[in-house]
Amino acid sequence: MDIDQDAELSVRNALFDQVRRHTGIAMNERKWTMLKGRLRRRIMTLGLPDYRDYLRVLDGSTDEVRDFIDLVTTNETSFFRTPRIWEYLAREFLPRWAAKRMGEPLRVWSAAASSGEEAWTTAMLCEEFRLQHPALRYAIVGTDISDGILANARAGNYAGRSMESLRQQRPELVPRYFRGDSAAISVNEALRSHVSFRRHNLYDVPRDLGPFDLVLLRNVLIYFDLEGQKAVLANVRRAMRPGAVLIVGESESLSRVTASPVALAWDIRARALSAARARRRRAGRRRFAGRQRREVCD
Ligand SMILES: C[S@@+](CC[C@H](N)C(=O)[O-])C[C@H]1O[C@@H](n2cnc3c(N)ncnc32)[C@H](O)[C@@H]1O
Numbered sequence: 211m212d213i214d215q216d217a218e219l220s221v222r223n224a225l226f227d228q229v230r231r232h233t234g235i236a237m238n239e240r241k242w243t244m245l246k247g248r249l250r251r252r253i254m255t256l257g258l259p260d261y262r263d264y265l266r267v268l269d270g271s272t273d274e275v276r277d278f279i280d281l282v283t284t285n286e287t288s289f290f291r292t293p294r295i296w297e298y299l300a301r302e303f304l305p306r307w308a309a310k311r312m313g314e315p316l317r318v319w320s321a322a323a324s325s326g327e328e329a330w331t332t333a334m335l336c337e338e339f340r341l342q343h344p345a346l347r348y349a350i351v352g353t354d355i356s357d358g359i360l361a362n363a364r365a366g367n368y369a370g371r372s373m374e375s376l377r378q379q380r381p382e383l384v385p386r387y388f389r390g391d392s393a394a395i396s397v398n399e400a401l402r403s404h405v406s407f408r409r410h411n412l413y414d415v416p417r418d419l420g421p422f423d424l425v426l427l428r429n430v431l432i433y434f435d436l437e438g439q440k441a442v443l444a445n446v447r448r449a450m451r452p453g454a455v456l457i458v459g460e461s462e463s464l465s466r467v468t469a470s471p472v473a474l475a476w477d478i479r480a481r482a483l484s485a486a487r488a489r490r491r492r493a494g495r496r497r498f499a500g501r502q503r504r505e506v507c508d
Contacts, residue, residue: 213253217246217261224265225249229282232275233355234413234442236435237282248281280358284433287324289331289376291428292460296335299424303455304339307423308346316348319422321446322430323352323407326363327372332426333401334380334387351419353410363407366397412442420449429459 217225225245226237237245246261253264268274290296307316316336320329329352336348354360368376368388373395377384388395410419412430427446431439450456 213260221261228268232279233282234438235433236438252281276357280356283356285324285359287327288372289327290379295457300335308343312345317422318350319425320350320352321425321427323354323363325359326352326366328426329405330397330401333405334383337400348404350405352407355411357409360407360409368395412445415445416449421451422449423451423454425450425456427456427458431458431462
């Protein structure tokens with residue numbers, strides 16, 4: 211078969227299966243044009259005649275699986291993406307956290323970090339908060355399933371649209387937290403000493419991650435089906451400390467998983483309570499969840 215001819219249904223389904231197997235991302239016929247577009251150039255680079263042969267290569271090579279993951283993941287992100295979330299973090303989350311726990315290190319997880327803008331944005335927010343509260347200590351871990359995009363996150367070099375949007379939104383932060391000229395601008399040491407990146411598949415139990423006070427799990431659940439979302443959320447909760455806050459993407463409705471469309475503070479201490487105490491607390495927790503939703507969504 212020719213690469214320019216469409217793959218037959220069984221091959222398309224096998225490719226969708228590979229996407230799910232390696233990333234948990236749910237794809238179907240509606241995504242075929244996109245997937246084909248992403249794989250076509252790779253197949254040509256490998257000098258393969260068609261998608262069926264590519265499946266054979268994929269089966270026998272972990273290196274190819276790594277490239278496949280880089281190709282099938284969608285890495286769109288930006289600094290200060292969804293401004294109201296950052297307003298909430300700066301005006302409510304950080305002051306409240308500092309009032310309760312100042313002295314302990316604040317631990318943050320950017321759980322689908324992509325090229326790093328979310329983790330670096332969090333670091334800038336913490337640095338700004340530190341101007342008024344020098345005692346704040348913090349550590350941010352960014353994780354992603356794609357090694358290729360994580361290399362960009364670690365490098366911390368930004369240009370083009372990414373920098374333009376930061377310059378438009380928060381111009382005063384650029385000279386404070388970046389170095390270099392406008393052609394090649396790079397995150398400075400003040401941020402780098404607080405941020406690290408590593409590979410992690412959200413479908414894996416986060417054994418050596420956490421416990422975190424704040425988890426940003428944004429614009430990734432939309433790629434999973436309901437079962438996948440539940441599995442990922444269960445994993446993420448394991449890495450959250452009692453009273454930690456979880457923030458999901460604006461367009462991610464967790465209505466079938468939780469009651470909040472935007473964000474939710476999970477009080478995972480409740481899981482450890484005895485059944486009797488849990489019953490007594492249930493009514494209170496409903497009120498607590500309502501309060502948290504308002505705090506985050508307002
Ligand atoms: C659209 S980006 C979101 C980036 C950032 N959180 C934001 O909201 O701007 C989605 C990221 O999720 C990552 N991803 C997809 N499936 C994943 C999985 N199973 N485990 C970890 N990361 C995954 C992709 O590689 C991609 O970088």
